[in-house]
Amino acid sequence: MNIMPQTIVTPEKPRIMAERPIKIVARDVNVYYGEKQAIKNVSIGIPDRAVSAFIGPSGCGKSTFLRAINRMNDTIPTCRMTGEIAIDGKNVYDRDVDVVQLRARVGMVFQKPNPFPKSIFENVAYGPRIHGLARNKSDLEDIVVTSLKRTSLFEEVKDRLGHSGTSLSGGQQQRLCIARAIAVNPEAILMDEPCSSLDPIATAKIEELIDELRQNFCIVIVTHSMQQAARVSQLAAFFHLGHLVEFGDTDEIFTAPREKRTQDYITGRFG
Amino acid sequence: MSDHIVKSYDDDLAALKTMLAQMGGLAEEQLANAIYAIARRDTQIADKVIAGDAKIDAFERQIEEKAILTIAKRQPMARDLREIMVAIRVASDLERIGDLAKNTAKRTHAISEALPRKLISGLTRMGNLAQEQLRTILDAYAHTDAEKAIAVWRADEEIDSIYNSIFRELLTYMMEDPRMIGLCTHLLFGAKNMERIGDHTTNIAENIYYLVHGKPILEERPKKDATSITSIAKPR
Numbered sequence: 001m002n003i004m005p006q007t008i009v010t011p012e013k014p015r016i017m018a019e020r021p022i023k024i025v026a027r028d029v030n031v032y033y034g035e036k037q038a039i040k041n042v043s044i045g046i047p048d049r050a051v052s053a054f055i056g057p058s059g060c061g062k063s064t065f066l067r068a069i070n071r072m073n074d075t076i077p078t079c080r081m082t083g084e085i086a087i088d089g090k091n092v093y094d095r096d097v098d099v100v101q102l103r104a105r106v107g108m109v110f111q112k113p114n115p116f117p118k119s120i121f122e123n124v125a126y127g128p129r130i131h132g133l134a135r136n137k138s139d140l141e142d143i144v145v146t147s148l149k150r151t152s153l154f155e156e157v158k159d160r161l162g163h164s165g166t167s168l169s170g171g172q173q174q175r176l177c178i179a180r181a182i183a184v185n186p187e188a189i190l191m192d193e194p195c196s197s198l199d200p201i202a203t204a205k206i207e208e209l210i211d212e213l214r215q216n217f218c219i220v221i222v223t224h225s226m227q228q229a230a231r232v233s234q235l236a237a238f239f240h241l242g243h244l245v246e247f248g249d250t251d252e253i254f255t256a257p258r259e260k261r262t263q264d265y266i267t268g269r270f271g
Numbered sequence: 272m273s274d275h276i277v278k279s280y281d282d283d284l285a286a287l288k289t290m291l292a293q294m295g296g297l298a299e300e301q302l303a304n305a306i307y308a309i310a311r312r313d314t315q316i317a318d319k320v321i322a323g324d325a326k327i328d329a330f331e332r333q334i335e336e337k338a339i340l341t342i343a344k345r346q347p348m349a350r351d352l353r354e355i356m357v358a359i360r361v362a363s364d365l366e367r368i369g370d371l372a373k374n375t376a377k378r379t380h381a382i383s384e385a386l387p388r389k390l391i392s393g394l395t396r397m398g399n400l401a402q403e404q405l406r407t408i409l410d411a412y413a414h415t416d417a418e419k420a421i422a423v424w425r426a427d428e429e430i431d432s433i434y435n436s437i438f439r440e441l442l443t444y445m446m447e448d449p450r451m452i453g454l455c456t457h458l459l460f461g462a463k464n465m466e467r468i469g470d471h472t473t474n475i476a477e478n479i480y481y482l483v484h485g486k487p488i489l490e491e492r493p494k495k496d497a498t499s500i501t502s503i504a505k506p507r
Contacts (some may be wrong), residue, residue, distance in 0.1 A: 037362055254348050254486025266348040268275050 017235075023048035023218040029083035030119040031064050031073065035088040036241030038064045040242040042083075046235075051210060051219045053233035053250065055271060060239040062222050066190050069220065070106035071099050083087060084207060087187065104131050107181030111193040113173035115180070120157050123165040123176055126146060151175040151209055169201025173248065177210060188218040207232050226266050230254045235249060238262045284351065285339045287334060287358045288413075291365075292331035295409040298365045298372070301327065302405060302468065305372040306398035309461055310391050320376035325454045327369035334362040353485065357478045361412060364471040364478075368405065371464040371471075378457045390444070393437040394458055397465040400430050404472045412479055420479035423472055424492060430469035437462045438498045442453035464498060 024046040025147035031039035039061045041246040046052050054062035063075065071092060074205050082092045092102055104127065112222060115123050119269055122171040123145040127133075144161075148154035153175045157168070165176055174194060181189055191210070223229050232248060237247040238259070246259045257263045264270050274350050275281050301320055333434035338355045341347065347355055375398075404423055411419035441455040441462075473492060 082470070226348060255352065257349055263349050264273065267343075267351045268280065269273050269278060270276065 017045070017047050019141045020047035020049050022046065024220075025086050025089075026065075026069075026085045028085055029065065029068060029085060030081065031061070032080045033076070034078040034228065037118050038242055039068070039081075041245045042242075042246055044237060044247055046218060046220060049214060049216065050235060051214045051221060051233040052235040052237065053229035054220065054237050054239060055224075055229050055266070056245075061242040062237075062239040064190055064219060065193055065239065066222050067186070069190055070103050070108060072103075072108065072206065074099065075207045087119055099255075101131075104184045105186055106188045106190060107184065107188060108187040109174070109177050109181055109189065109191040109194045113170060113177050113197070115168070115173050115176050117197035119149075119159040119162045119165060120165050124179050124183045127180060127211065131184055133184060143183055147179040148176075150212070152205065153179055153207075162263070169202070171205060172200050174202070174206060175209065176200060178206075178213075182213070182217070186217065188220065189213065191219065191221040193222055193224060195228065196261060201226070226254070235245040238265060240265070277345075280345050280351075283337070283345065284354060287355065289340070290330060290334050291358055291361060292409070292413055293379070294327060294334065294362060294365050295405075295412070297323070297327055298328065298368045299402065299405055299409065301369055301372040302398070302402050304400065305376040306395055306438065308376050310395045310398075312324045312382055314379055314381055317379035319375040321373055324369050324373040327366055331366040333357060350485070352481075353482050357482045360478050361475050365476045366455045368468050368471050371468050375461045375464045378461055381457050382454060386466075390441075391460060393433065393440060394461050394465070397437065397462055398429060400433065401465045401468040401472070404430065404469055408472045408475045408479075412475060415479065415483055417480050417483035420476040424476035424480075427469045427473045427494050430466055432491055434462055434466040435495060435497055438501070456492070475488070483504045 010083045010218060014218065022045040024044075025044060026044050026046075029042045030037060042061075042065060054066060056062045057175055066080060069075050069085055069087075073081065081231075082094070085093065087106065088107065090097075092106075116126065118126070121124070121144055124147050125140050126141060128143045134143055143153060155170060157163075160167075165173065167182060178189075178194075195206050198206065210219060210221065214234075221229075221232065233250045235247065236250045237252040238253065238257070238261070240258065240261055246253065246257060246262045248258070252258075254266060257266065273405050281350065301323055304320045304323075307313065308320060338359050341355055342352075345351070398448050404426060408420065408423045410416075411416055411423065443454045444451045
């Protein structure tokens with residue numbers, strides 16, 4: 001099925017868009033929590049191998065929209081959605097889509113690091129094992145080591161892979177969660193305020209990691225820190241009251257945004 | 272533009288603007304006095320201009336400090352960021368304008384002869400025009416008026432063309448009477464200073480445009496200063 005949305009909000013001269021294929025396409029997405037409409041008619045095209053940041057005040061719908069991408073909202077009984085979200089042209093809300101498979105393809109990292117109460121090794125090995133990505137034990141070990149190395153965690157934990165994941169520091173736990181997400185070789189990684197509970201050093205490490213991961217993954221990050229959005233993303237989307245107000249080159253959004261609402265928000269003028 | 276949630280942020284930006292307004296006023300005064308001094312060969316006024324330049328320099332330092340501190344404290348974005356960057360740049364143009372006024376005033380000491388009225392009138396005309404341009408651009412900056420800034424930007428052509436004619440006129444004098452060379456050289460430098468001041472006002476104009484629109488003026492500025500490519504014939 002080929003979904004080409006009529007109204008994708010894209011920048012006039014989408015530098016990144018011209019160089020990268022569009023990975024995720026949302027068309028006319030509406031999300032409701034019971035009676036309350038949280039997302040209003042959002043259409044957007046998110047490029048592959050780049051970081052797109054969602055910014056906006058609390059309750060603007062950015063997290064809801066992020067969670068709609070890998071159907072995390074399905075777990076909320078009152079939540080209802082209309083419209084389409086396609087990854088590589090395939091609507092993730094089609095009936096034949098296996099949600100467990102989908103969440104492996106689209107990994108997620110949350111605000112609070114949430115390692116499983118298992119060993120560091122098991123935290124990373126769990127996904128590849130249940131998805132059958134390793135043929136044998138040494139395959140699995142390879143995946144775990146590679147994933148830990150890619151998140152720069154290996155050197156720090158190589159002598160205690162059997163220790164509990166929860167014994168690590170907050171920043172390490174978060175990197176463990178990212179290692180866990182990339183171990184199943186996802187196509188996209190969604191991050192919901194991944195640094196909000198971390199100190200500046202741990203935050204810098206995560207940002208460095210995001211910068212490296214974007215060579216291979218489509219990354220979407222929700223963040224309350226404007227500076228972080230400016231630092232890590234190539235594209236930025238501003239949400240307000242459930243609407244997607246503006247989506248464009250990060251460089252432009254933070255120096256000369258087109259919309260007054262964007263300008264007011266990022267300069268700290270929202271009353 | 273509405274206010275920031277954090278009030279003291281507005282105070283920081285307002286303080287920058289106030290300092291720039293004061294600095295601009297000072298630069299205007301210095302320029303007016305420099306033109307008066309050289310036209311009347313009033314060395315007392317000239318000395319006042321020379322001494323006054325330190326004040327302008329001090330303003331530039333203060334503005335720079337305030338701007339850097341604001342960037343560090345507030346991490347400004349979008350228009351706020353442009354506002355601060357433009358403040359730094361405008362301060363540096365005003366500082367240069369101050370230097371050029373001082374340099375013009377200094378030459379008063381070197382000119383002891385009575386000046387032919389015709390010679391000095393060209394320079395004062397240029398000076399007045401530069402002064403007018405400076406006044407208008409400071410007004411445009413105070414009101415963040417990009418259209419007015421563009422008008423100043425275009426009008427610089429006129430200063431350039433007067434400079435061309437003064438240049439030719441002074442050359443003729445020097446060829447006619449080599450004793451005039453010393454005097455004419457000083458006047459020529461004075462005129463060049465006014466032409467440079469005109470250029471600095473166009474820089475400020477470009478910055479106001481950038482502040483308002485978030486992008487630079489793309490068209491080429493009309494230029495009439497042809498003196499640098501004029502060859503000078505040997506006197507026979």
